[in-house]
Amino acid sequence: MIQSANHQQLKLYLKKFAIEDVFPSKLIGDLSLCYYEQGEHLCMQGDNACELFIIVKGKVKVFTTSSEGNTLILSFKTPLELIGDIEYVQKIDIINTVEAVSPLTVVRIPYKALRAHCENHPPFLKFMLGIITQKFYVKSDFLSFNLMHSVDVRLASYLLSHSFDEQHSLVTGIHSTESLKDAANLIGTSYRHLNRVLLKFIQEGLVERNSKSIVIKDWQGLKNIAGHSLYEK
Amino acid sequence: MIQSANHQQLKLYLKKFAIEDVFPSKLIGDLSLCYYEQGEHLCMQGDNACELFIIVKGKVKVFTTSSEGNTLILSFKTPLELIGDIEYVQKIDIINTVEAVSPLTVVRIPYKALRAHCENHPPFLKFMLGIITQKFYVKSDFLSFNLMHSVDVRLASYLLSHSFDEQHSLVTGIHSTESLKDAANLIGTSYRHLNRVLLKFIQEGLVERNSKSIVIKDWQGLKNIAGHSLYEK
DNA sequence: GAGATTTCAGGACATATGTCCTTTTCAAAT
DNA sequence: ATTTGAAAAGGACATATGTCCTGAAATCTC
Numbered sequence: 001m002i003q004s005a006n007h008q009q010l011k012l013y014l015k016k017f018a019i020e021d022v023f024p025s026k027l028i029g030d031l032s033l034c035y036y037e038q039g040e041h042l043c044m045q046g047d048n049a050c051e052l053f054i055i056v057k058g059k060v061k062v063f064t065t066s067s068e069g070n071t072l073i074l075s076f077k078t079p080l081e082l083i084g085d086i087e088y089v090q091k092i093d094i095i096n097t098v099e100a101v102s103p104l105t106v107v108r109i110p111y112k113a114l115r116a117h118c119e120n121h122p123p124f125l126k127f128m129l130g131i132i133t134q135k136f137y138v139k140s141d142f143l144s145f146n147l148m149h150s151v152d153v154r155l156a157s158y159l160l161s162h163s164f165d166e167q168h169s170l171v172t173g174i175h176s177t178e179s180l181k182d183a184a185n186l187i188g189t190s191y192r193h194l195n196r197v198l199l200k201f202i203q204e205g206l207v208e209r210n211s212k213s214i215v216i217k218d219w220q221g222l223k224n225i226a227g228h229s230l231y232e233k
Numbered sequence: 234m235i236q237s238a239n240h241q242q243l244k245l246y247l248k249k250f251a252i253e254d255v256f257p258s259k260l261i262g263d264l265s266l267c268y269y270e271q272g273e274h275l276c277m278q279g280d281n282a283c284e285l286f287i288i289v290k291g292k293v294k295v296f297t298t299s300s301e302g303n304t305l306i307l308s309f310k311t312p313l314e315l316i317g318d319i320e321y322v323q324k325i326d327i328i329n330t331v332e333a334v335s336p337l338t339v340v341r342i343p344y345k346a347l348r349a350h351c352e353n354h355p356p357f358l359k360f361m362l363g364i365i366t367q368k369f370y371v372k373s374d375f376l377s378f379n380l381m382h383s384v385d386v387r388l389a390s391y392l393l394s395h396s397f398d399e400q401h402s403l404v405t406g407i408h409s410t411e412s413l414k415d416a417a418n419l420i421g422t423s424y425r426h427l428n429r430v431l432l433k434f435i436q437e438g439l440v441e442r443n444s445k446s447i448v449i450k451d452w453q454g455l456k457n458i459a460g461h462s463l464y465e466k
Numbered sequence: 467g468a469g470a471t472t473t474c475a476g477g478a479c480a481t482a483t484g485t486c487c488t489t490t491t492c493a494a495a496t
Numbered sequence: 497a498t499t500t501g502a503a504a505a506g507g508a509c510a511t512a513t514g515t516c517c518t519g520a521a522a523t524c525t526c
Contacts, residue, residue: 066381067460074373089366095373125358129365133322136369140307140328143376147421148299150512180474188380193513195475211522227300383482413504426483428505444492473522483512490505496498 001040003108004033010107013056017080022127023109023118030113036104042083047094049087051110055079058104061182062096073186075142076101082131088114089128101182146188149227154187155197156226159207159216234273236341237266243340246289250313255360256342256351263346269337275316280327282320284343288312291337294415297329306419308375309334315364321347322361334415379421382460387420388430389458392440392449 004010010033014020023031034053036042042053045064056079063073074096077083083098088111118124146154162183184194198214201207206222208215216222237243243266247253256264267286269275275286278297289312296306307329310316316331321344351357379387395416417427431447434440439455441448449455 064377066377068381070381072377072381074377086366086370089362090370092370095370120355120359122353122355122358125355125362126353129322129358129361132362132365132369133319136365136372137319137323137325137328139369139372139376143372143379144297144299144305144307146376147379148301148303148305152512190514191474192476192515196513199476385482423484424504425485425506429483432506467526469525471522471524473520475518475520477516477518479515479517481512481514483510485510486508488505488507490503492503493501495500 001037002035004035006033009033013105013107017056019054019080019127022123024121024124027109027113027117030110030117032108034106034108036100036106038100038102038104040100040104042098042100042104042106043094045094045097049084049092049094049111051084051108052088052114053083053098054107054109055081055083056105056107058100058102060098060104061101062098063185064096071185072188073182075138076186080131082128084111085128085132151187151189151193152197152200153226154189155183155194155201156206156222158183158187159201159214160219160222160226234270235268237268239266242266246338246340250289252287252313252360255356257354257357260342260346260350263343263350265341267339267341269333269339271333271335271337273333273337275331275333275337275339276327278327278330282317282325282327282344284317284341285321285347286316286331287340287342288314288316289338289340291333291335293331293337294334295329295331296418304418305421306415308371309419313364314368315361317344318361318365384420384422384426385430385433386459387422388416388427388434389439389455390460391416391420392434392447393452393455393459 007028010031011020013033014022036058042060043049055077059076059078060083061073062075062077062083063071065071083106084094086092087094114124145157180194180198181191184191187194198207198209201222202209204221206216206218206225208217240261243264244253246266247255269291275293276282288310292309292311293316294306295308295310295316296304298304316339317327319325320327347357378390413427413431414424417424420427431440431442434455435442437454439449439451439458441450
C-alpha cells in the first residue's frame with residue numbers, strides 16, 4: 001500500500017463523487033489517499049477496526065472464512081462504497097476480510113478524527129445512512145435470492161451481471177481460474193458443482209468456454225433461467 | 234389496528250427505551266401509538282411507504298413472497314426495532330411484508346413529519362444509524378450462516394435460539410402448526426425436509442415431539458450440531 | 467524441449483433436498 | 497360416539513449438491 005500526500009488528487013475524488021461537503025473542513029487534513037495493489041488486504045476479519053475507507057477507484061471483494069475453513073464471498077464492491085462503516089458505528093472488530101481485486105484507490109479516515117469532528121455532523125451522518133441502507137437493501141435481496149433459487153439460477157444471474165463489468169461488453173471475459181472460484185464462493189456453492197452447471201450451460205449452447213474465458217452465446221436464454229438478474233450491484 | 238390517543242403511555246415507551254431525545258419536541262405531536270392484533274399486517278411488499286414504525290412491544294415476522302409464490306421469512310423482530318427505515322432513507326416502496334405474530338404495540342411516525350423535523354437532527358440520524366448497522370450486521374451473519382451450513386445445522390440452531398423466547402425456558406413449546414412452517418420458511422427449506430430432519434433429531438434422542446410442541450432433550454447435542462448458534466437475535 | 471509440478475476439469479459415488487402424493491392425525495359437526 | 501374434512505406427517509422418487517479422487521492440461525524449471 002502506498003499512501004499519497006497528494007491532496008489535490010484527493011479533492012478531485014471528493015468532487016467527482018460529490019461528497020466534498022460530507023466532511024467538515026477541519027477534518028480534511030485527516031483524510032489521506034491510499035493505493036493498493038491487486039491482492040493486498042485492506043483489513044482482516046477479527047482485527048481491531050480503526051479507519052474508515054471510501055473506495056473511489058477499483059474493486060474489492062469482501063469475504064469471510066468459517067471455522068471449517070470455507071470461504072464465502074459476501075460481495076464485490078466498486079465506487080462509491082464504504083469499508084469499515086458498520087464497525088465504526090457499532091464499535092466492533094472487523095467483520096470481514098477485504099481484498100483488492102484490481103489496483104485500488106481509497107480515501108482513508110481514522111475513526112479518531114471522525115469521532116472528534118463528525119459525531120454530530122448531519123452531512124456525514126446522512127452520507128453514512130444513505131450508503132448503509134443501500135448496502136442493507138442489496139444484502140437483503142441477495143439473501144432472498146440465494147435462499148430461494150438453485151445454483152443454476154444463481155450462476156446464470158452471475159454470468160449476466162458480471163459481463164457488464166468495466167472491461168468488455170457482450171463478449172465477456174470471465175477468467176477461468178481465480179474468478180471461477182470466486183464465483184463459486186460468491187454463489188455459495190462448491191467449485192465442483194459450479195463446473196457441472198457450467199458444463200450444462202455449454203451443452204445447452206448458452207455459453208462457450210475456451211482456455212481463458214467464458215463467452216455468453218445466448219443472452220436471452222440465460223435471462224430466462226436467471227429470472228430477475230441479481231448480483232448486479 | 235387500534236390507534237391510541239394515550240400520549241402518556243407513548244412517552245412511557247420512549248422513556249423505557251431511552252429514545253425520548255431522538256425526536257425534537259415539536260415532532261412529538263406527530264407520534265402515535267398503535268396496537269395490532271396477531272395476524273394483522275403493518276405493511277405489504279410493494280406498497281407505497283409513508284410511515285416509520287418503532288416496535289415497542291410484541292413480535293413481528295418480516296417476509297417476502299417470490300414471483301413463484303414461495304415465502305421466505307427474513308427475520309423475526311422484537312423491540313427495539315424499526316420498520317420502514319430503509320424505505321424512508323432510500324425513498325422506495327415497501328420491500329417486505331411485515332405481520333404481527335403476537336399482540337403488537339408500535340410507535341408510528343409519518344415520513345412527512347420526519348422529513349420536516351428530523352432530516353438534519355443528529356440524535357435521530359444517529360439512532361437510525363445504530364439500528365440499521367445492527368440490522369445489517371445480523372443480516373450479513375444470517376446470510377453467511379445460511380449459505381455455509383446444511384439444514385441440519387440451521388434447524389439445530391433455530392431450535393436452540395427459539396427456546397429462549399419470551400415464554401418458557403428449557404422446556405420449549407414450539408407449536409407444531411404454524412411455527413414449524415415458519416421455521417421452514419426462515420431456514421429457507423421446505424416443510425417436508427424440515428420434518429425429515431426433525432425426525433432424525435428425534436431418532437437421535439435430541440428432541441421429543443408431542444401433539445402440540447417440541448421439547449429439547451439434549452441441549453448439548455444440539456449445540457454440537459449447531460456449532461455457533463445463530464438466529465439468536 | 468523434456469520432465470517435474472501445479473492447476474483444472476470431470477468421473478463416481480454419497481448425501482441433501484425438493485416435489486408429489488398417500489396415509490395419518492386431529493378436531494369440528496352431527 | 498361416528499362421520500367427515502382439514503391439516504400434518506411421512507413414503508417414494510427425482511434432482512441438486514458435496515466430497516473425494518483421477519486424469520488432462522497448463523506452467524515452471526533446468
